[in-house]
Amino acid sequence: MCVNERRKITIPPHLAYGVLGAGLVIPPDATLVFDVLLLDLWNKEDKVQIRTLHKQQNCKRTVMPRDFVRYHYNGSLLVGNLFDSSHLRNSTYDTYVGQGSLIRGMEEGLLGMCVGERRLIIIPPFLAYDDKGYGTKVPPYATLVFDVLLVDVYNVKDDVNVEVQKIPQPCRRRAVVGDFIRYHYNGTFQDGTVFDSRSVWHSEKRSFHTTKCIADLCVEVLPLAKCRSFIFHETANTSNLVYFTNLNFFKKNILSYSRNSTYDTFIGMGYVIAGIDKALQGVCVGEWRRVTVPPHLAYGENGSGELIPGSAVLIFDLHIIDFHNPKDQVDIKVIYKPADCNLTSAANDLIMYRYNCSLLDATHLYSSDDFPEPPRVTLGQGKLIAGLDEGLQGMCVLERREITVPPHLAHGTNGALGVPSSAVLLFELELLQLQKGVPEGFLFIWLQDSPEPLFPAMDMNQDLEVPLEEFSAFIKLQVAEGRGRLHPGIDSDVILRDMFKKQDRNADGKITEDELNIIVNEDDEVPKHEEL
Numbered sequence: 001m002c003v004n005e006r007r008k009i010t011i012p013p014h015l016a017y018g019v020l021g022a023g024l025v026i027p028p029d030a031t032l033v034f035d036v037l038l039l040d041l042w043n044k045e046d047k048v049q050i051r052t053l054h055k056q057q058n059c060k061r062t063v064m065p066r067d068f069v070r071y072h073y074n075g076s077l078l079v080g081n082l083f084d085s086s087h088l089r090n091s092t093y094d095t096y097v098g099q100g101s102l103i104r105g106m107e108e109g110l111l112g113m114c115v116g117e118r119r120l121i122i123i124p125p126f127l128a129y130d131d132k133g134y135g136t137k138v139p140p141y142a143t144l145v146f147d148v149l150l151v152d153v154y155n156v157k158d159d160v161n162v163e164v165q166k167i168p169q170p171c172r173r174r175a176v177v178g179d180f181i182r183y184h185y186n187g188t189f190q191d192g193t194v195f196d197s198r199s200v201w202h203s204e205k206r207s208f209h210t211t212k213c214i215a216d217l218c219v220e221v222l223p224l225a226k227c228r229s230f231i232f233h234e235t236a237n238t239s240n241l242v243y244f245t246n247l248n249f250f251k252k253n254i255l256s257y258s259r260n261s262t263y264d265t266f267i268g269m270g271y272v273i274a275g276i277d278k279a280l281q282g283v284c285v286g287e288w289r290r291v292t293v294p295p296h297l298a299y300g301e302n303g304s305g306e307l308i309p310g311s312a313v314l315i316f317d318l319h320i321i322d323f324h325n326p327k328d329q330v331d332i333k334v335i336y337k338p339a340d341c342n343l344t345s346a347a348n349d350l351i352m353y354r355y356n357c358s359l360l361d362a363t364h365l366y367s368s369d370d371f372p373e374p375p376r377v378t379l380g381q382g383k384l385i386a387g388l389d390e391g392l393q394g395m396c397v398l399e400r401r402e403i404t405v406p407p408h409l410a411h412g413t414n415g416a417l418g419v420p421s422s423a424v425l426l427f428e429l430e431l432l433q434l435q436k437g438v439p440e441g442f443l444f445i446w447l448q449d450s451p452e453p454l455f456p457a458m459d460m461n462q463d464l465e466v467p468l469e470e471f472s473a474f475i476k477l478q479v480a481e482g483r484g485r486l487h488p489g490i491d492s493d494v495i496l497r498d499m500f501k502k503q504d505r506n507a508d509g510k511i512t513e514d515e516l517n518i519i520v521n522e523d524d525e526v527p528k529h530e531e532l
């Protein structure tokens with residue numbers, strides 16, 4: 001007979017109670033008819049039976065003794081009567097395996113399971129509740145059938161598991177503790193269910209760069225001591241302090257998190273769950289990592305809000321956009337340098353240059369090709385973001401460079417149009433033209449010692465006065481012969497008129513020796529040969 005089989009068994013008297021019958025119930029020579037339903041069947045030699053109903057192909061970890069598991073189950077008797085179900089309670093059964101907290105057959109039946117696997121585990125009574133049964137629904141000597149779906153497994157000894165999925169080459173630098181990183185992530189549970197990253201803000205401790213710290217939020221978000229050290233953490237090269245801001249701002253920013261904006265934080269300083277803090281160390285820009293974080297390095301036994309159940313293993317797919325250290329300087333990589341490179345750009349020089357600017361994930365931001373002609377700028381006068389100005393110095397004409405500019409030397413924590421907060425920028429540069437400049441405030445400088453005495457040299461026809469024409473001719477001669485330099489980028493006749501006016505103190509249209517000497521003496525405090 002099979003379990004659940006029902007038979008009508010007719011037994012003639014000579015195979016039953018015969019001529020005697022049995023007491024008052026069964027008369028002599030009675031044919032007996034039994035209606036039999038087989039409810040259960042087992043043998044002392046039976047073992048736990050496992051039937052796999054579904055199993056992932058890619059199973060890297062299976063349940064081992066002392067693991068902690070979370071699973072759903074339906075428990076039924078052999079005939080199919082359901083006696084218990086985690087599904088009806090709407091929560092997984094969570095327990096250690098191999099420590100005697102389960103019936104023996106279950107301890108054995110869970111071993112070797114993968115997350116996402118579904119098994120039937122059939123347990124003979126002597127490995128279940130034996131002669132005692134359990135409650136009103138499990139009778140003594142019942143074989144039990146558990147339909148188990150494994151949701152989660154980890155071991156308290158587990159560390160963060162990092163699988164590098166894609167790593168760009170070359171990886172010029174790896175992130176370390178103290179770096180500020182921007183990354184995207186997807187978070188799932190081990191069974192593949194996505195949890196909504198937007199809603200775990202209160203635990204994920206995002207950092208902000210703003211202006212105010214509300215004490216009660218600090219208490220809520222971080223231990224106060226930690227919050228204080230965070231408040232007074234100063235980022236290099238900026239006067240910005242790093243703060244947590246008020247609750248509404250905090251919520252609004254977290255809740256507006258989307259695939260289009262990165263998650264930004266300092267690494268290794270406790271602003272994110274411990275497992276992520278650890279897993280971010282050693283990443284390269286552009287890298288993809290899958291990180292499996294056991295609950296003791298995530299949200300622990302209590303989980304987080306409605307979204308992260310207690311003791312849940314979390315899997316994060318991380319994509320690193322960029323990172324930098326507040327101490328980083330501009331990184332300059334020379335792509336091409338002409339053989340003849342004597343004249344190089346410096347502060348005060350007027351240059352024309354080409355550029356392409358992008359984020360480190362290759363998102364194009366802006367380019368000189370977007371304009372009718374390449375830009376001209378005087379270096380060293382605060383007209384460009386600091387890192388670009390620095391990266392354009394020391395170049396010769398036709399030299400090409402790639403420079404990496406950390407945010408504190410670019411658009412900082414505020415970002416700019418199209419430039420996210422705290423973004424590292426990559427510039428491709430080519431110097432097209434270079435006109436050596438003069439220090440700020442000067443119109444002309446001597447490149448060699450000026451003639452001594454100056455006035456007779458300037459008064460070329462020796463009539464003791466120097467009108468504009470003579471003055472202009474003299475200065476132009478100095479420039480032509482390499483002894484002096486005019487301010488680049490301005491019409492030289494305009495400059496010469498300005499210079500002449502300054503020297504011609506009484507404005508009679510000519511410079512005299514006295515007028516020239518007064519100016520020279522007034523300018524004594526500046527280096528002698530840099531101005532007339």
Ligand SMILES: [Ca+2]
Nearest residue numbers: 459463465466
């Ligand atoms: Ca003259």
Ligand SMILES: [Ca+2]
Nearest residue numbers: 504506508510
């Ligand atoms: Ca005069």
